[in-house]
Amino acid sequence: xxxxxxRMYNLIDYRDDYYYYPSNTIIYEKLAVGDGKVRGIDMSVxxxxxxxxxxxxxxxxxxxxxxxxxNNGQKFPSAYDNRHKAxxxxxxxxxxxxxxxxxxxxxxxNRITLPTKSYNPLPGTNEIIGSRKDETxxxxxxxxxxxxxAYHRLDIGANLHIKGxxxxxxxxxxxxxxxxxxxxxxxxxxxxxAPGKGAVYEKLRMIPLIPSVSxxxxx
Numbered sequence: 001x002x003x004x005x006x007r008m009y010n011l012i013d014y015r016d017d018y019y020y021y022p023s024n025t026i027i028y029e030k031l032a033v034g035d036g037k038v039r040g041i042d043m044s045v046x047x048x049x050x051x052x053x054x055x056x057x058x059x060x061x062x063x064x065x066x067x068x069x070x071n072n073g074q075k076f077p078s079a080y081d082n083r084h085k086a087x088x089x090x091x092x093x094x095x096x097x098x099x100x101x102x103x104x105x106x107x108x109x110n111r112i113t114l115p116t117k118s119y120n121p122l123p124g125t126n127e128i129i130g131s132r133k134d135e136t137x138x139x140x141x142x143x144x145x146x147x148x149x150a151y152h153r154l155d156i157g158a159n160l161h162i163k164g165x166x167x168x169x170x171x172x173x174x175x176x177x178x179x180x181x182x183x184x185x186x187x188x189x190x191x192x193x194a195p196g197k198g199a200v201y202e203k204l205r206m207i208p209l210i211p212s213v214s215x216x217x218x219x
Contacts, residue, residue, distance in 0.1 A: 001043045008036035015069040016143075034067030036078070054090035061085070076143040083108045102156045109148030112188060116141045118199050149185050149203075153178040169218045174211075181209040 011034050018030035040061030047053050063078040070076070085107040092100045115138030157175035164170065183205035191200050 003041045005039040011036050032067040032069035034065060037064045051093045057087045059085040071143045077111050079111050079144055081111050097161050099159045104154045106150060106152035109150055111144035111147050113140060113143050114146040115139055151184045153182055154180055171216045173214045177210040183208060
């Protein structure tokens with residue numbers, strides 16, 4: 001078990017109002033410089049003997065940022081402020097030729113910024129705010145104010161060890177990434193509709209089950 005605390009200085013990010021600057025503006029004028037703070041606790045238990053080995057680990061962490069020209073100077077969570085993380089890994093050495101392994105991962109979702117409210121612009125103001133007629137105006141109270149659903153997946157694999165006549169060993173690996181095909185949410189996209197109907201938000205999901213086969217020759 002261990003605990004850690006780290007301060008970070010001179011972090012760089014875009015200002016909240018960077019998109020108001022003309023396209024020919026020098027890039028550093030659109031940037032903000034700030035500080036960060038990371039702290040947390042890591043715990044793990046390992047088994048390193050016998051035919052079955054593995055480990056269980058858990059982490060609780062906080063990841064914060066503060067910029068003078070972002071979020072009204074108030075601190076806010078980093079996009080990677082994954083509060084909870086847990087891993088379970090197991091390896092089973094069946095015999096000299098076969099071994100099976102599995103690993104399950106779960107963690108709190110990343111943080112993103114979503115508007116607290118969305119509303120239609122007043123009649124005749126579209127040209128002033130530069131929006132299309134089918135767009136809504138977003139009101140955002142703070143940065144990274146929404147957490148995506150928890151991310152989790154199971155990876156499984158098997159290794160077949162083969163020894164050739166020349167004494168060199170080869171290993172065939174058969175594996176499944178995201179074995180139960182959990183379509184984790186990686187982002188949220190805003191869908192625009194005609195004035196008066198508002199806007200809805202769609203969860204984007206990616207990376208399904210991915211099988212793979214590889215061969216390694218040991219010299």
